[in-house]
Amino acid sequence: MTIDFEIIEKEEIETLKFPHTEVLEDESAIIQRKNELKRALALGNLEHSKIQIFFEDDSSKKMVETTVWALTDESVVLKKGVGIPINRILKIA
Template structure:
C-alpha cells in the first residue's frame, strides 16, 4: 500500500468496478463514510481512506471528508473519490 497526499489525487484513475463484493460491506462502508463526514464537519478531523486505482493498486490518503453523495466522497480542495473504489475508512 502506498500513502499519498490528497493533492496527488488530481488526475487519478480509480477502479471502475465496485471493490467490495459483499452488500453488507458496502453498507458498513457507507456508515463509516457518514461518521467520517460528521468528524470532518464538526471537528475538522482527518480520516485515512484506503482505495484501489484502475490497475488495482492499493493507496491510502489522509484527508478531511467534506461531503458524501450517492457515488462520490468529496474532499477538501474540490477533490473527490468514487465510493466504488474505497475499501476502508479509518
Template sequence: MDRSSAIHVAKELIPYLTFPDIDVLTSKNLMKERDEEIKKALLLGNGDHEKVRIYFEDKFSLKQVETTIWGMTEKHIILKKNTLIPKKAIRKIHFN
C-alpha cells in the first residue's frame, strides 16, 4: 500500500462515501493485525484522546483521515458524532 497516494478526507464527509462490499485485505494474518491495531487505537483514543491516521478504501480510491477512534462494533469503528467506517474497508492504522 502506497500511503502517499491516499487522499485526505474530512471525517465529516465519511458518511457520504460508498465502501467496498468485500474486505480490502486478503490475508487472515493482515486482518488479525488490523484488529489488533484497532484495539490499540481504541485504547489510545479513550484513554489519552490520541489521534491516529486511518487508511481505508471507498469504492473509488485509498483515503486517509486523522482522528480519534471512540468505539467499535463487530463490523465498524466509531468516530466522533457516531461516524462509522466498516472494518473491512480499513487497510492500516498509523500511530502518530
C-alpha cells in the first residue's frame, strides 16, 4: 500500500476509538476482506502465524502485526480479547 500506516502494538488497540462507518467503498473489496479474514483465522489457529492488519480508527491509518484468534460478525478478536471492528479494516496481509 502506498499510504503510510502507523505501526502499533496490539495492546494499544483497546485505547483507540472506532467510528461505525465502513472504510471500504467497493462491495467486491468487502467480500475479499471477509475471505482474507477467514484465511487469517485459519493461519492463526492452525499455524499460529502472525498477519498484518491495516485499519483506520477515528484519527489515522494504522497497522498491527498479530495473530487472529476469532471472528465475530462485527469484530476480529486478537489475543486477550482485544478487538478491531471489521468495518474499519482496509486490508489483511
